[in-house]
Amino acid sequence: MNLKLTGLGLCVAACLAGALTTSEPARAESAPAASSKAELQRALQDAVTRHVARSGVGSSLRGYALAPAIVQLRRYAEPNGKQSKTVCIVSLAVKNQREELVAEVRGSAAALGGSQLDAVDAAASSAVSRVPEVLSKLQGDQTDRVARR
Numbered sequence: 391m392n393l394k395l396t397g398l399g400l401c402v403a404a405c406l407a408g409a410l411t412t413s414e415p416a417r418a419e420s421a422p423a424a425s426s427k428a429e430l431q432r433a434l435q436d437a438v439t440r441h442v443a444r445s446g447v448g449s450s451l452r453g454y455a456l457a458p459a460i461v462q463l464r465r466y467a468e469p470n471g472k473q474s475k476t477v478c479i480v481s482l483a484v485k486n487q488r489e490e491l492v493a494e495v496r497g498s499a500a501a502l503g504g505s506q507l508d509a510v511d512a513a514a515s516s517a518v519s520r521v522p523e524v525l526s527k528l529q530g531d532q533t534d535r536v537a538r539r
Contacts, residue, residue: 433507434458434480437514445518450525454492457483458514461496463506476501478509482517484524492528495520 438458442448461479468474477500484493497517501509 430460430463430506430510434460434510434514437511438482438518441515441518442521445522447518447521447525450522453487454525454528455485455489456521457485458517459483460510463509465506473503476504476506476509478506478513480510480513480517482521484521484528493524495524 435458438456442451442456459481461481463478464476466475466477477498479496479498482495482497483491484495486492495517497513497515497520499509499512499516501512
């Protein structure tokens with residue numbers, strides 16, 4: 391009798407575990423599909439170029455280059471399905487004339503109900519806004535190195 395109850399208990403546990411693994415939790419979906427990665431990268435490059443031009447940082451970039459990349463782009467859906475949020479994290483690698491990485495700047499943004507491109511644009515703006523501080527530190531380091539020689 392104990393064996394029958396144990397077997398029944400294992401069967402019920404297995405059925406419940408199967409039902410739990412197939413149910414959908416609140417989701418975080420990776421946003422870019424393979425076909426749209428190039429499009430998103432192009433949109434990021436355009437957004438960075440546009441924000442650099444608007445902010446006037448371009449003149450401070452002499453001798454440095456920015457290499458943008460999307461670190462994370464996810465869409466979070468509410469369990470009720472009524473609202474979604476797209477979160478984007480962007481990295482700007484700051485490279486010197488020898489293509490050496492000298493700094494990295496990150497920006498992030500979230501767009502409620504917005505598109506992926508809105509989140510990418512806002513994250514690019516956030517990252518570009520941090521570039522002047524990094525450049526002033528880099529130029530200060532160069533001045534200190536020359537002064538020490």
